[in-house]
Amino acid sequence: MLKRGLPRWLEWAMDREQARRAPFLAHSPLFAGLPRRLLGRLATRFLEKAYSAGEVVFHEGDPGRALFVVVEGTVEITQATPRGEHLVRTLGAGDAFGELALLDESRRSRSARVAAPARLLILYKTDFDALMDGEARIAVVVMRNLSRLLAAYARSNPVVVTEPAPGLGAAEPT
Amino acid sequence: MKPSWLWIAGIAALAWLARGLALPVFLAMAFAYLLSPIVAWADARAIRRSVAVGALFAVIIAVLLAAGLLLGPRMVIEASALVDGLPALASQIDTRLDGAVRELVEAAPVFRRVLHEGGGWANRFVLDRAPRDPSDLFEHAGHLFLLAILVPFFAFFLLRDLPRIVTAAMDRLPPQHVETSVAVWRELNGVIGRYIRGVVLDGLVVGVLAALGLWALRIPYPLLLGAFAGAANVVPFLGPLLSAAAAGLVVLLTPGQGLAGVVRVAVLFLAIKVLDDTIIQPYTIGRSVHLHPALLLGSVVVGNHALGVLGMIVAVPAATVLQETVRLLLEHRRVLARRPLRSDAGRLSG
Numbered sequence: 308m309l310k311r312g313l314p315r316w317l318e319w320a321m322d323r324e325q326a327r328r329a330p331f332l333a334h335s336p337l338f339a340g341l342p343r344r345l346l347g348r349l350a351t352r353f354l355e356k357a358y359s360a361g362e363v364v365f366h367e368g369d370p371g372r373a374l375f376v377v378v379e380g381t382v383e384i385t386q387a388t389p390r391g392e393h394l395v396r397t398l399g400a401g402d403a404f405g406e407l408a409l410l411d412e413s414r415r416s417r418s419a420r421v422a423a424p425a426r427l428l429i430l431y432k433t434d435f436d437a438l439m440d441g442e443a444r445i446a447v448v449v450m451r452n453l454s455r456l457l458a459a460y461a462r463s464n465p466v467v468v469t470e471p472a473p474g475l476g477a478a479e480p481t
Numbered sequence: 482m483k484p485s486w487l488w489i490a491g492i493a494a495l496a497w498l499a500r501g502l503a504l505p506v507f508l509a510m511a512f513a514y515l516l517s518p519i520v521a522w523a524d525a526r527a528i529r530r531s532v533a534v535g536a537l538f539a540v541i542i543a544v545l546l547a548a549g550l551l552l553g554p555r556m557v558i559e560a561s562a563l564v565d566g567l568p569a570l571a572s573q574i575d576t577r578l579d580g581a582v583r584e585l586v587e588a589a590p591v592f593r594r595v596l597h598e599g600g601g602w603a604n605r606f607v608l609d610r611a612p613r614d615p616s617d618l619f620e621h622a623g624h625l626f627l628l629a630i631l632v633p634f635f636a637f638f639l640l641r642d643l644p645r646i647v648t649a650a651m652d653r654l655p656p657q658h659v660e661t662s663v664a665v666w667r668e669l670n671g672v673i674g675r676y677i678r679g680v681v682l683d684g685l686v687v688g689v690l691a692a693l694g695l696w697a698l699r700i701p702y703p704l705l706l707g708a709f710a711g712a713a714n715v716v717p718f719l720g721p722l723l724s725a726a727a728a729g730l731v732v733l734l735t736p737g738q739g740l741a742g743v744v745r746v747a748v749l750f751l752a753i754k755v756l757d758d759t760i761i762q763p764y765t766i767g768r769s770v771h772l773h774p775a776l777l778l779g780s781v782v783v784g785n786h787a788l789g790v791l792g793m794i795v796a797v798p799a800a801t802v803l804q805e806t807v808r809l810l811l812e813h814r815r816v817l818a819r820r821p822l823r824s825d826a827g828r829l830s831g
Binding site: 311320321323325326329346347350351354355356358362365369371372373412430431432433466 | 521525526527529530610629647648650651654657658659660661663664667668671686812813816817
């Protein structure tokens with residue numbers, strides 16, 4: 308995609324790694340609808356890390372500070388239950404997880420473990436906030452996509468909020 | 482001894498041996514922070530870093546050459562005039578200051594002790610740091626030349642290779658540190674970057690305003706004094722005072738200017754300071770620094786004691802980093818104390 312950004316005679320100056328990232332991110336539902344220019348800016352904010360099979364990306368209850376996008380490999384999202392670890396989803400290349408860390412820095416509701424050697428792109432909330440400060444369009448598009456994901460989940464799971472509202476008693480989360 | 486301690490000891494020993502490189506590396510980092518938005522702009526267009534940084538340095542050299550050709554002759558004339566007149570100026574300063582001090586002490590004897598202490602401080606701060614003989618002067622010139630070579634050299638490689646260094650460091654980082662430690666670094670990185678770019682832009686605006694104001698008031702050496710005002714603005718509190726004092730001294734020694742000229746210069750620098758605090762700084766440094774004025778002053782005093790002028794310059798970013806680190810650690814504890822929400826299950830993962 309970004310190949311079109313540079314004229315043919317300047318292709319020698321192209322950073323292929325960076326050129327690969329923007330179109331890759333465009334396939335993620337969270338960044339769908341972002342124009343090429345903003346995808347390019349967003350891509351520069353991601354850091355990349357290699358994980359070995361079995362390594363835990365984050366534990367349930369850890370403070371969430373970053374969004375992860377799987378570049379290659381497999382990541383399993385699990386939840387602790389009284390009967391042991393329950394597999395919620397298996398993610399592959401192009402899938403994102405930990406999206407809620409972009410909204411606030413609350414604790415992780417799931418654990419993420421690498422099932423097969425993986426490379427992950429990591430976007431920290433700080434970097435995302437800085438980007439949004441200078442580019443409101445990114446904020447609008449990403450927040451709209453995130454709202455859609457939340458709305459889709461709310462429709463399929465009617466009870467969404469399990470944290471007791473102040474003054475309503477201390478009901479245990481279900 | 483554990484191998485990790487051996488590594489730490491080895492790195493500490495190397496750092497001690499290479500301590501002479503601390504200043505050029507620090508300045509190169511500041512320079513790299515200053516230029517990083519332009520390199521990020523090129524990154525977003527998928528232009529290779531080596532090409533972007535090379536082109537950027539070529540443009541900087543071209544701009545410096547153009548500025549040197551345009552402003553250089555005028556600056557050289559001002560500097561030469563200042564250097565030529567330095568011995569005469571020094572004796573004039575001595576005579577006039579002695580006269581003024583005598584008059585002041587006669588009028589108000591209470592100032593005798595204050596002026597004595599002030600003179601001692603000025604001696605320690607200014608005269609004791611000045612080069613004693615020509616060999617010292619050459620040594621200083623050599624250091625400056627070395628800095629002028631090393632700073633861009635280190636900055637070039639920092640800008641070009643930083644993503645590779647960060648990726649290599651991330652790959653070696655245990656997964657449990659990826660979210661918390663790196664998040665703190667990213668936060669501090671943002672604060673330092675915004676502060677350095679803000680301070681430089683602020684100094685540039687203040688320097689230009691001072692030069693224009695001095696030129697309008699027909700004060701000699703407006704370019705030199707403006708450049709000094711811009712550079713000194715980096716030092717909180719003391720910088721604006723020093724630049725105003727330098728301009729006031731030049732006015733005092735200029736025939737025909739007199740006390741009215743000193744007042745005009747004082748009003749000009751006061752107006753620039755008010756403009757800087759109320760309009761320029763909120764746009765340049767803005768939200769990057771939230772230090773309480775008492776903490777700001779305290780950090781500058783501690784910086785001066787520890788590292789002199791360099792300490793005064795790095796005091797504010799260092800105190801800000803310390804404050805932000807404490808804030809982030811407290812925030813981390815606060816988040817850990819919260820119960821996890823289970824509302825984001827299902828398609829949203831974690």
